[in-house]
Amino acid sequence: MHNVSIVKYKQPFESLKQAVDLCGGISEISPDSKVFIKPNLVVWHKGVNFPKYGVLTTSRLIEDMVKLLHGHGITDISIVEGVVEGKKNQKESMLEVAAKGLGFDVLKKRYGVKIVDVMKSAFKKITVNEKKIMVNADVFEADYVIDMPALKTHTQTKVSLGIKNLKGLLNTSSRKLFHNTDREYDLSYYVSKLPDIIPPFLTVIDGIYTLECGPLYTGNAHRSDIIIASKDLISADVVGASILGIPPETVTHISDYAKTKNRIADLNDINLLGDVDISNALKPHAWSLEMNKKGDMPLFFEQAGVKGIRFPNIDNTLCTYGTDFINYVIWGVLSATNKDKVFDNIEILHGKIQEPTPDYKHTILVGQCQVKLNSDHPAINHCIKIGGCPPRKDDFVLGFKEAGIELMDGFLEWMEKNPELVHMKRYIKKPEFDESFYMIK
Secondary structure, eight states, rough: OOEEEEEESSSTTTHHHHHHTTTSSSSOOOTTTEEEEEEEEOOOOOOOOOOOTTTTTTTHHHHHHHHHHHHTTTOOEEEEEEOOSSSSOOOOOOOHHHHTTHHHHHHHHEEEEEEEEEGGGGGGEEEETTTEEEEEGGGGOOOOOEEEEEEEEETTEEEEEEEHHHHGGHHHHHHHHHSSSSSSOOOOHHHHHHHHHSSSSSEEEEEEEEEESSEEEEEEEEEEEEEESOOOHOOOOOHHHHTTTTOOGGGGHHHHHHHTTTTOOSSSEEEESOOOOOSSSSOOOOOSBOOOTTSSSSSSHHHHHOOOOEEOOOTTTTHHHHHHHHHHHHHHHTTOTTTOOOOSSSEOOOOOOOOOOOTTTTEESSSSSHHHHHTTTTTTTTEEEEBTTTTTTHHHHHHHHHHHHOTTTTTTHHHHHHHHIIIIGGGOOOOTSSSGGGGGO
């Protein structure tokens, strides 16, 4: 049997300590060990107050883990993460900016914690299915890795927990490789191989806030006050998926990894410890965007009165750069000054496998993968290309204009503030959403 602790978050430090102690603790880590903490810091917007709830691992639990390790006599502690860069040639990397915003500089001064930026570090080549995967080299020098994901669902992999969180240790090209067109060796296949490359000693899933339809702030966050901890990664993810209302055996990367260990991705070989009944702890969290009955656009498009557009659901070939840019596409449609009219029979395609449908007047190809795949497709009447990876914003503006989608004045500047102006507003005046969980004083 594999021990998994599930406790309610009630107070700083003590709640995390209870969860870790229940599942076996850190007593076997010697004080002279080198310990790496891998949180989930999937995105950052400099100068914008975006909602971090359920999107990022809380600073609170990261600080508590550092304190727990330090109290055990461990002083060689690093936080390692790779945040995808939104812009090139920045003076500070996204992780450096995020680390300051989350208060990690306080941990550096107080405990000597080091920040390891995956995007600025050396990489080690690992072969998976005859493909070269570039993994952060520093993490292989660690004696122990502590995996600290957020508790959330994911529009491409159903959940993003301990296994999926290890993807943040890869370089950009390897992440793109994971989002490939091979339906057998797809994103879930490659994600399922990560634990054998970087096996964590301890997984602590931060469910102080949970997120549905993640992994970004476009999803819906909930205050859940749950901590899940286990020395067994499979068991931690099985419990995490179960508590979100997602049957773990239906999560391909969890079930595939379990099979390699001659296990089944269910609760039968797991010993649950703590004060949380996982059968009713949370309401089920949705993972996929809900589509309209016709299946040609997200339900929220239809509810907003959008007509004359086909926008298929996101598939797992869309890489991080594309996923982030899709937000521009969505809000370009939703905020269009002519949204209340019927658009001019437009199809918008994204990812690496979507193909055009005959009889649309305009077909917009979003991202270089779509441009390469479908530029010369015979089913396209009028091809509009938004190239680049990430897609180029000037092409986006011109492309939407060419398709007859009228962007409001200053749309690109508004989108820079969109996380604060639109998404953060959902949580203001709700006291359970406390920004102090993402600060260290």
